[in-house]
Amino acid sequence: MNAQLREPTMTVPQPVLSAQAVAYASIANVAVGFDILGHSVVGPGDRAEVRRIAEPEVRIAAIYGCADALPTDPRQNTAGTALLALRKALGLRHGFELVLHKGIALGSGMGGSAASCVAALIAANALLERPLPREALYGFALEGEAVASGSHHGDNLGPMLLGGLVLATRERLLRLPVPAAWHCALVHPHLVLETRKARAALSGDFALTDVVAQSGNLALVLAGCFRGEAALVREGLKDVLIEPRRAPMVPNFARVKQAALDHHALGASISGGGPSVFGWYECREDAQAAATAMAAAFAEVELLSDALVSPIDGPAAHLIDTETYA
Template sequence: MSGAAQARAFSPGSVGNVGVGFDLLGHTIAGIGDIATVRRIDAPTVRIAAIRGCVRDLPREPERNTAGAALVALRQALALPFGFELELDKGIPLGSGMGGSAASCVAALVAANALLDTPLDVAALYPLALAGESVASGGRTGDNVGPMLAGGLVLATARGLLPIAVPAAWHAAVVHPHAVLETLQARRVLQGAYALPEFVAQSANLAQVLLGCERGDAALVRAGLDDVLVEPRRAPLIPGFAAVKQAALAAGALGASISGAGPSVFAWCEDAATAAAAGTAMQAAFRSAGLGSDLHLTPIAGPAARRLD
């Protein structure tokens, strides 16, 4: 074993879906995230000792908490003879659409992994993170935990993680309005039937975004970064959304849409200065809709989760 009896890890937040990659595509958000402190304990169990920070009323039963469930999955997968005690310091607001439940899950896994005799690699941690995340989302979707584990922009499929190259200069503005949108409510509006042409249009957009990122072709991203499938169904849940999006585009953004299940809205831009201008304009538009907000600026190729010790 590593000798350490305790490890701390930080996971950044993330923009899930990125509009055109529903349940598949995501990137991390620098500067905001959750911290997990994990201790090895003799008892063959997982227990949550504390939840601090900006969210406190989360379930303490390990199986009902994304971080706890991930450590339960880790213990089971490796048939570990020991257990874990977990403390969470939440930095991502609940129901913000910035991957808060995923960040706790990944931070806990990265910390616990450092306490293993033979730590796992990212590919092996991914299915455990999916197991943890499913407690919150109701499904095994990797568009938040995947980027947190691998860093940057990631296509997260059922099979594994596929990092997508993105120019280092490209930045995102992520604006979090002070309103809570429950993931389950945001999922409910997506129920029902879809028509094949909707999917063809969205596929074309996703393809252009992915190829535009890999090639560093901003015009291709601008052409493709337009969610015609999910955004029309979820936008009515976010006060002022149309004006916020329009403000981002008017400020020069390549595109803008809903971060994760919302209500946060992201805008992709070719450089940090444009992202800052877009973010300020988006905050003003939310203010006109009666909502205060926080602004996060991040490279799209944002950081991965990391050990803090």
Template structure:
């Protein structure tokens, strides 16, 4: 192949109790990259759409560009030329892994065009370099599920240890993005640097409970475990109507509801698409009460990751 079009999905990171260690992929929204081989050395970003002109075309500052560059260096082909077009199909700064999806789509596309010398999982470190450019930290809780699909646990960064676990077939996510923006760096700055032993024990119990609930599967256990006593209380103050929207989700039948990534998007998990659709509408209505517009998405857990279009 000389050219390829790849779509990479949005993700929900943290998943309530799992700060920086949990993430799952959804079917939509997502980002799309069109990558074409070139006889001229170097990577050129020709077009970015859907970003209102906010993203850089400088390869060293663009998450897709830097991911591809690091990948080419690793496989010993630093002079391979590529022409890249990027379409952003999700809001920037939404807490849905926008930067991660671009990096994943880019490096997955490059690997396909180079004859797949690396496995999908081996592409993870290069996608993580895109995250370093975006927010200063090469974290994997968004790029992991976007690249691999499904529900992902980041057990360790040194060495990098990523585990995929199965999810119940009838588990659906409702995601509501209010039309406000929360900067990831700001959302990390407000977090406590030290936490009490009591909070640590509570959080560890919820982390273990959520994993067990997904594996059994036990929907009620999933719901009881979607509780964050450490990160959510600090970040909730950055999101208008947070308490109202969360209460609306639970009243509409959600198993649990929390902040997606660093926000401002909120997610809820439900049993069944019908319930998840009702939950999304209830969450959106909570924001609309104070005149905040929203985008809503309802999706099963995406098990595939990036796909060729």
């Protein structure tokens, strides 16, 4: 067999036409930062497969997983709306086809709608000729989130985009320091509480004394995180503003919260709009013991639940298994 001599071939960069990303659950509000503070957790996630298509549109090919009849009209879907906003802002000629794999239960208070937005955006971003930095995706994610909740709030989106504990105002994201040893317990009772209903419970204005107390609590928690001082966080991690109005929507809340507090908690409250409940701890062992006790308290009212323990400084959403086509 004679080897044939050939000219060396040039390697032509192939456009990436398909990408997948996963965004993990998060705890929003964190007792003191309604709509502005949240952190991601090592736990369930939503996965998005995005394919670049020639048609100038966004279409949702399928939604799998723990999703009960989520809308596949992109304008009514959080992830679809986020991709539409991305297309429009960048003036893209091509479109996206999206397949969602929902891993986060809907109406759980763990940021399921935000996770779909973020996973879809991160996958779609990888298909752009010039991918944007994470922070630049935030505005599109807010558009998507608003479809689900009726409000532009980034306290789930921010932690999913950047990882860890994140301050999320309307205009910007800022990752905050948290000691690596600090963990949370997050217990999700098998019960759906729609974000819109959880927000409706907050209608009506707030008294200045409560606003001042809550501001002081927020300041203590932030100072405690910046200084790595558990005592400051323990003093401040209390929700006097929102929790009193939402607690009646979480079955057996008082006992679940007490179970969380009973294990040397820095504090405990409702995760996002509920019904999930979280506690913060200085070490994994305390968080583990609390999670078990919190699940037992939900069981007292015949509720099954999933319990997880995670560093508070949890993971950011990320790409998985990106394929390149010719």
